[in-house]
Amino acid sequence: MNWMRELARRSAYLWRRTRFDRELDGEIEFHIQMRAEELEKAGMPRADAARQARREFGSSVRMRESTRAAWQIRCLEDLLSDLRYGIRALRRNPGFAAAAIFSLALGTQKPVPVSRRTGFANRAVTAPRFSSYLVVKPATVPD
Amino acid sequence: MTQESTIPEFLPGTLYMLILRTLASGPLHGYAISRRIKQSSEDALAIEEGSLYPALNRMLVKGWLTAEWGVSENNRKARFYKLTEDGRKQLERESNQFERLVRAIQLVMRPT
Numbered sequence: 001m002n003w004m005r006e007l008a009r010r011s012a013y014l015w016r017r018t019r020f021d022r023e024l025d026g027e028i029e030f031h032i033q034m035r036a037e038e039l040e041k042a043g044m045p046r047a048d049a050a051r052q053a054r055r056e057f058g059s060s061v062r063m064r065e066s067t068r069a070a071w072q073i074r075c076l077e078d079l080l081s082d083l084r085y086g087i088r089a090l091r092r093n094p095g096f097a098a099a100a101i102f103s104l105a106l107g108t109q110k111p112v113p114v115s116r117r118t119g120f121a122n123r124a125v126t127a128p129r130f131s132s133y134l135v136v137k138p139a140t141v142p143d
Numbered sequence: 144m145t146q147e148s149t150i151p152e153f154l155p156g157t158l159y160m161l162i163l164r165t166l167a168s169g170p171l172h173g174y175a176i177s178r179r180i181k182q183s184s185e186d187a188l189a190i191e192e193g194s195l196y197p198a199l200n201r202m203l204v205k206g207w208l209t210a211e212w213g214v215s216e217n218n219r220k221a222r223f224y225k226l227t228e229d230g231r232k233q234l235e236r237e238s239n240q241f242e243r244l245v246r247a248i249q250l251v252m253r254p255t
Binding site: 031 | 174221222
């Protein structure tokens with residue numbers, strides 16, 4: 001069950017990404033300072049030591065990226081950002097959102113037996129579907 | 144100056160083993176881990192920071208290590224990595240495999 005524990009750890013990461021980034025920054029800063037101190041002890045002037053330590057560390061952007069990648073569940077994070085994007089788009093355009101939700105509500109309902117006598121859904125069988133109140137019965141054409 | 148090898152170049156996968164071995168004697172922060180490996184290899188092995196931290200985090204995901212904030216020897220806040228029971232088992236597995244590999248290579252390279 002190792003993979004399950006791994007998945008749990010990865011999911012926990014999803015909820016503390018901001019903290020994770022902050023902590024990683026702190027860790028990088030600590031690493032560079034330690035190296036600078038070491039160079040200074042070896043006789044390098046302070047400013048040069050700080051510069052050299054930073055240069056030795058290399059691209060922290062790329063390193064941050066691959067450190068984060070260790071935790072990421074790519075498809076889940078993509079799904080989350082898609083959902084966020086979708087919600088933002090619907091909020092910007094509430095009229096469109098209402099129309100879309102309304103027509104999906106009409107279209108995706110389960111068919112329900114409709115009482116022949118009243119033309120409404122048979123409540124005894126199941127709750128009436130919303131669209132049964134709205135859909136006009138086709139006229140019967142005599143032969 | 145001695146010739147330095149950066150670890151991922153020289154044998155892929157050994158970085159985990161070296162980190163596990165270094166942490167076997169107690170928790171250390173990232174900087175101390177790379178120091179320790181450099182010293183005990185008599186300056187022959189250098190870990191690039193760009194591969195140390197991603198590796199440490201992959202090991203956290205795997206559950207071989209845990210990380211905790213503490214205070215460093217010079218009174219700074221630092222993140223200390225500690226071996227877990229799973230990590231200890233992994234170290235044993237990897238060092239056995241590694242020994243077998245080295246012995247096999249030596250056998251092939253033996254002068255005839």
